[in-house]
Amino acid sequence: xxxxxxxxxxxxxxxxxxxxxxxxxxxxxxxxxxxxxxxxxxxxxxxxxxxxxxxxxxxxxxxxxxxxxxxxxxxxxxxxxxxxxxxxxxxxxxxxxxxxxxxxxx
Numbered sequence: 001x002x003x004x005x006x007x008x009x010x011x012x013x014x015x016x017x018x019x020x021x022x023x024x025x026x027x028x029x030x031x032x033x034x035x036x037x038x039x040x041x042x043x044x045x046x047x048x049x050x051x052x053x054x055x056x057x058x059x060x061x062x063x064x065x066x067x068x069x070x071x072x073x074x075x076x077x078x079x080x081x082x083x084x085x086x087x088x089x090x091x092x093x094x095x096x097x098x099x100x101x102x103x104x105x106x
Contacts, residue, residue, distance in 0.1 A: 024036075
């Protein structure tokens, strides 16, 4: 859906609208159909999910990774973060991420 949204944004920016095609998304009266409303809602959810994913990536930056047949997998963190952790995400998947440990001494 987000690809469709990106295409539509490009189209609206670079072309002049001269009308609407009657069909799935617009009725004979030129008004949006319930199908268009559902698509717009899905796009909104997708944009919100992207925003949350970006916030998660800033909090838990991804690890650097490499694989070779001789050594297998190796994960390491950049200087922005200090240690590698496996995170169980709400979706149920497991993700490796780097995280900075901040200690406060009272």
